[in-house]
Amino acid sequence: MDVLQAITERRSINFFEPGIELADEKIKELIELAKLAPSSMNLQPWRIVVVKDSERKKVLRKCAFDQPKAEEASAVLIMIADPGSLEGSIGTVLQSWVDLGYMKPEMVATYKGMAGSLYGTADSLRRKFFAVKNTSILAMNIMIAARGLGLQTHPMDGFDEDCIKKEFNIPPDKIIPMLITVGYLRSGITLLPRAYRKSFEDFVTFNSF
Numbered sequence: 001m002d003v004l005q006a007i008t009e010r011r012s013i014n015f016f017e018p019g020i021e022l023a024d025e026k027i028k029e030l031i032e033l034a035k036l037a038p039s040s041m042n043l044q045p046w047r048i049v050v051v052k053d054s055e056r057k058k059v060l061r062k063c064a065f066d067q068p069k070a071e072e073a074s075a076v077l078i079m080i081a082d083p084g085s086l087e088g089s090i091g092t093v094l095q096s097w098v099d100l101g102y103m104k105p106e107m108v109a110t111y112k113g114m115a116g117s118l119y120g121t122a123d124s125l126r127r128k129f130f131a132v133k134n135t136s137i138l139a140m141n142i143m144i145a146a147r148g149l150g151l152q153t154h155p156m157d158g159f160d161e162d163c164i165k166k167e168f169n170i171p172p173d174k175i176i177p178m179l180i181t182v183g184y185l186r187s188g189i190t191l192l193p194r195a196y197r198k199s200f201e202d203f204v205t206f207n208s209f
């Protein structure tokens with residue numbers, strides 16, 4: 001399937017076929033594709049917890065205001081934005097740029113300083129935006145790649161973040177921008193037509209707001 005078809009066909013699926021296992025290899029294939037997403041300075045400030053176990057999905061459903069898809073989908077990805085990961089990853093990222101010829105070693109210190117001024121300190125609001133923005137791009141890539149692989153998805157932000165953090169051992173400084181349910185459309189379900197979208201003119205202007 002080409003990317004335009006995957007974008008056009010992607011829908012938020014409410015009714016997943018329950019009881020279908022998604023192989024770990026399939027989930028790996030999906031995430032390996034999606035992780036080619038761009039990120040600010042290639043810093044990839046994200047984590048994902050994959051929930052496949054049926055008992056754990058029941059817990060997730062409870063945290064997600066009892067939305068059945070959290071339990072019925074084959075897997076649920078807890079998308080985690082990690083504001084504090086920059087300090088741990090910037091060295092590796094910059095070294096890879098040096099190794100691959102993107103930049104000279106003497107530029108490393110300048111880039112480190114630039115990241116500090118662009119993305120703030122680990123506990124700042126700017127850093128949280130940085131982490132959430134990039135994790136959301138990864139999430140979109142997952143949804144499009146999933147369609148390309150014949151899977152269906154549903155992004156969800158209807159959940160109690162504290163409940164998920166507590167139940168899935170996610171440290172308090174992390175942010176969960178959304179969950180993504182992944183699986184297959186339940187047989188016999190016909191999707192309603194694509195939901196309303198704003199017209200191009202409603203939100204696009206050229207050259208000035």
Ligand SMILES: Cc1cc2nc3c(=O)[nH]c(=O)nc-3n(C[C@H](O)[C@H](O)[C@H](O)COP(=O)(O)O)c2cc1C
Nearest residue numbers: 010011012013067155156157158159177178194195
């Ligand atoms: C970040 C985000 C969070 C969402 N959270 C929920 C949710 O908790 N429950 C739900 O039923 N739909 C949720 N949706 C799905 C939207 O309602 C859906 O994307 C929108 O109606 C457009 O439909 P489509 O994705 O099929 O084109 C969410 C979508 C996004 C992008």
